[in-house]
Amino acid sequence: MKRFLLSLALMAASVAMLAQAPAQRAPQQRRGGFSFGPRVDTVKIWPNGAPNAFESPAGSRYTEAYMEVYPARNPNGYCVIACPGGGYAMLSDTHEGRDFKDWFNAHGYTFCLLEYRLPRGHHDVPLSDVQEAIKIMRGRKDLGIEHVGVMGCSAGGHLASTAATHFTSDENRPEFQILFYPVTTMDLSYTHRGSYDGLLGENPSKELVDLYSNDKHVTPNTPPALILLSSDDFLVPVANSLRYYEALVANKVSASMHIYPTGGHGWGWSERVFKREFVGEMERWLNTEVRKIE
Numbered sequence: 001m002k003r004f005l006l007s008l009a010l011m012a013a014s015v016a017m018l019a020q021a022p023a024q025r026a027p028q029q030r031r032g033g034f035s036f037g038p039r040v041d042t043v044k045i046w047p048n049g050a051p052n053a054f055e056s057p058a059g060s061r062y063t064e065a066y067m068e069v070y071p072a073r074n075p076n077g078y079c080v081i082a083c084p085g086g087g088y089a090m091l092s093d094t095h096e097g098r099d100f101k102d103w104f105n106a107h108g109y110t111f112c113l114l115e116y117r118l119p120r121g122h123h124d125v126p127l128s129d130v131q132e133a134i135k136i137m138r139g140r141k142d143l144g145i146e147h148v149g150v151m152g153c154s155a156g157g158h159l160a161s162t163a164a165t166h167f168t169s170d171e172n173r174p175e176f177q178i179l180f181y182p183v184t185t186m187d188l189s190y191t192h193r194g195s196y197d198g199l200l201g202e203n204p205s206k207e208l209v210d211l212y213s214n215d216k217h218v219t220p221n222t223p224p225a226l227i228l229l230s231s232d233d234f235l236v237p238v239a240n241s242l243r244y245y246e247a248l249v250a251n252k253v254s255a256s257m258h259i260y261p262t263g264g265h266g267w268g269w270s271e272r273v274f275k276r277e278f279v280g281e282m283e284r285w286l287n288t289e290v291r292k293i294e
Helices: 002-020 098-106 124-138 155-165 193-200 206-211 239-250 275-290
Strands: 041-044 066-070 078-083 110-115 147-153 177-180 225-230 255-260
Touching: 066 098, 066 124, 078 098, 078 124, 078 155, 098 110, 110 124, 124 147, 124 155, 147 155, 155 177, 155 193, 225 239, 225 275, 239 255, 255 275
Parallel strands: 078 110, 078 147, 147 177, 177 225, 225 255
Antiparallel strands: 041 066, 066 110
16 A cells, blocks of 8 residues: 555656646757747838838739748848749739748748839839848848848849849849849830839830840849749740840859740749759759858
């Protein structure tokens, strides 16, 4: 009986100790003294109002600029700001935006989805949004950010390449650019007409068309570029990518372009194109051309 009572007492003591023990938490990765968890911040680009705000029709979407920030658990100091496509008329922010986040996070990159304002002919609006987003992320020392680049698909590729060729200071200059089947010119012989209309409005001047024909604004200080597209793109002529690539090479800017035989337009993070190949090329390029940036 005494042995039985002693066993019960020991069991009760064990249960009590377990009940009082603190819950175990998964360890957090650290870099440079900062701790990071699986969280997302939604940042308003212009919390005090945009300097170039304009009135949109009632019920319009994307009238204010926001950025979703997805920090990596084990950050490498690099940040990618993604600009979704949509012809400057809407934003394809899933397969051309946040669907990329897990891959970038797994490779140590803080990933940001920029929901830029639709311009409705106010051509300076998207550029101001992405430039401000770059400045914001360059200041996020709490996330260990040291380098900021841009990524864009289709019209978002136009915006990303605009950021890469129209920066005004080191503060808003992206350090690399990744362009998926991008619009890069407003020349009506080659551009995507919907993007042209959405950005420039009706009857833009030749000077405005030339201003947003980004192949004309590449300089030796334009950041390195990775360009990915399909030969059978039915919406944005491949000449957009070819002309931009030629301008980069002429200015001795590091450039890599991969053209797949099929896939059409708008594939993003979907499975309908050479996904294993382009993901491998993107990882290789980031490791060899971007990670060497100091």
